[in-house]
Amino acid sequence: MEAERSNKLQVFFLTLMLYGYELISFFPDLLKIESRPLSIVLRLVVVVTGILVIFKNQMRLTKVHVLLFFFWALYLLRLFYDAAITSKNIMSPIDDYWSFSLLIMISIFACATNFSKKTLLDVKNYVLIILFIVNIWGLYNNVTAPQIVPDDILVRADGNSALNTVSFGKTSSVLFFLCFISLLKNKKNLITGIYILGMILSLYNVFMAGSRGPLVQLLAALLLYLAVNLKQVKLKYVFLFFIAGIILLNLFPSYFDVSKLIFQRISETGFSSNENDQYRGSLLKSAWEQFLDNPFFGDSIETNFGNTYPHNIILESFMAMGIIGGILSIIIFMLNAIYSMKLMQVFAYSLFGAILIMDTVGSMSAGSIVNYLLIWPMLSLSINLAQNEK
Numbered sequence: 001m002e003a004e005r006s007n008k009l010q011v012f013f014l015t016l017m018l019y020g021y022e023l024i025s026f027f028p029d030l031l032k033i034e035s036r037p038l039s040i041v042l043r044l045v046v047v048v049t050g051i052l053v054i055f056k057n058q059m060r061l062t063k064v065h066v067l068l069f070f071f072w073a074l075y076l077l078r079l080f081y082d083a084a085i086t087s088k089n090i091m092s093p094i095d096d097y098w099s100f101s102l103l104i105m106i107s108i109f110a111c112a113t114n115f116s117k118k119t120l121l122d123v124k125n126y127v128l129i130i131l132f133i134v135n136i137w138g139l140y141n142n143v144t145a146p147q148i149v150p151d152d153i154l155v156r157a158d159g160n161s162a163l164n165t166v167s168f169g170k171t172s173s174v175l176f177f178l179c180f181i182s183l184l185k186n187k188k189n190l191i192t193g194i195y196i197l198g199m200i201l202s203l204y205n206v207f208m209a210g211s212r213g214p215l216v217q218l219l220a221a222l223l224l225y226l227a228v229n230l231k232q233v234k235l236k237y238v239f240l241f242f243i244a245g246i247i248l249l250n251l252f253p254s255y256f257d258v259s260k261l262i263f264q265r266i267s268e269t270g271f272s273s274n275e276n277d278q279y280r281g282s283l284l285k286s287a288w289e290q291f292l293d294n295p296f297f298g299d300s301i302e303t304n305f306g307n308t309y310p311h312n313i314i315l316e317s318f319m320a321m322g323i324i325g326g327i328l329s330i331i332i333f334m335l336n337a338i339y340s341m342k343l344m345q346v347f348a349y350s351l352f353g354a355i356l357i358m359d360t361v362g363s364m365s366a367g368s369i370v371n372y373l374l375i376w377p378m379l380s381l382s383i384n385l386a387q388n389e390k
Helices: 008-024 027-031 035-056 063-085 094-110 117-144 165-185 192-209 212-228 235-251 253-258 260-267 275-293 313-343 347-362 375-388
Strands: none
Touching: 008 035, 008 094, 008 117, 008 165, 027 035, 035 094, 063 094, 063 313, 063 375, 094 375, 117 165, 117 192, 117 347, 165 192, 165 212, 165 347, 192 212, 212 313, 212 347, 275 313, 313 347, 313 375, 347 375
């Protein structure tokens, strides 16, 4: 691999695949149009670009890739069976299932091609710029057009009408991680101040979004990064960050106030008074019962209760593909953790290791196999990057 060269096509594909939607999500409100057409156009561009990446670059497929393809072959068989053969009522648009599956498969193959470190560093820089734009624009939307509610009611904040609280919070978490690792690597760089501002901005947005998942995912990524880079990271800087955070909360009470909702929601997790958790629990129960009814071949791509996904990819795998699909999902998630640790030992790869572990943690309580778009291509990319460091 020629680390000194950057592949512009791969840079464009990977950047767009990762956070293209988050960037374009602001334009429907700006242009007064529906978000779906723009989303479809973006998907088409990513698919076409991904195909070009596949044909113009050499792929490196390993046994782990074969495992990943086998998992997806089982899922696509279930999708075909439910959509074309059974009489089950699939509530979500079936076209979305197929289009997202196509997007994921193309992305998996494209991410199995050779990526140089220079290419990935360029992707990291473009992602950093995009995430700054998304976070600043999202904060601007919430400051200029706040939700009108009584003062004693805490509400979660979207980035815009097409970027919900979870997605907005996730972009903020990734921005914080990127600024954090960049600050540790470039402590005396002239743009240190920008990294610090990025951390302050992103953490504020994580609190404002009020979603538990992104904060938990950020903590998981930071702890994993610090654990695998313990010798390189000077703990005094981490301690200084912690002290600075405490001072910040005391100097700016509004910073503390905006964090109340997310910590309130964390404290209520699992309690009977939390209606959202009650609903999630019912979905998990339905998925497990469907697996028990059809343990060998699975039952359906959607739960009987609510006609949706169970918000847990491992349990969804058991429900949709039976015992084989469920076991494969567990193996894949174990590999995700292993490859995340390997990638975080190399600065150029750290972003992708962080996204992989964040999505792995997040997929235990949100998203589905077909709409958690990044976890699968990130694993494909991670397999090859880990091979490069052997």
